[in-house]
Amino acid sequence: MTLRIAFVPGATPDKWARHWRERFREPLELLPVEEADVRALLEDGGVDMAVARLPVPGAGEDLHCVHLYEELPVVVVPTEHVVAGFDEVSAADLADEQFPLGVPSGVPSRMDQLPFGPMTVKDAIEVAASGTGVVVVPMSVARLHHRKDVTHAVVTDLPTTQMALLWPKDRDDERTQAFVGVVRGRTARSSR
Known part of the structure; x- marks a missing residue:
């Protein structure tokens, strides 16, 4: 069996x-x-x-x-995003971002979120690649959906x-x- x-x-x-x-x-x-x-x-x-x-x-x-x-939480951003130059960021560094999968718990969002429809993580990373938003996922998921036009940085103060x-x-x-x-x-x- x-x-x-x-x-x-x-x-x-x-x-x-x-x-x-x-x-x-x-x-x-x-x-x-x-x-x-x-x-x-x-x-x-x-x-x-x-x-x-x-x-x-x-x-x-x-x-x-x-x-x-x-697993460490990471933020997936387009390669030309300011975060792309860092290995680590804090949740506060993401306060002015749009989140196609919803604002992660612990991120102090300071702006109204765009009304993104339901989507998969792969779709959300495509949105991030376009420069329209960022995605917070476990590092292994970011690596699974790696693309040449995105990169990721560890979010140091979000839970693993x-x-x-x-x-x-x-x-x-x-x-x-x-x-x-x-x-x-x-x-x-x-x-x-």
């Missing part, structure tokens, strides 16, 4: 999948999913586990949650994003625990 692991944009489960394939005969399938779909896929059994950004409803309650790593491995508590078994062991760096000779 195949172990199905979902992962959200920007997550990179390849190293864990490679270690799994080296140590276990059971096949493993990696499935890219949107963040909004993680909970439903775990609930209905569409996937066995997921690498996702917190918060995910039910994490720690009816979902096991292993914290993996934190927490990545986690999640799976339903009612489907905890040897197979899921074996994958948790791989993720935590256990070798074939180590014990739990």
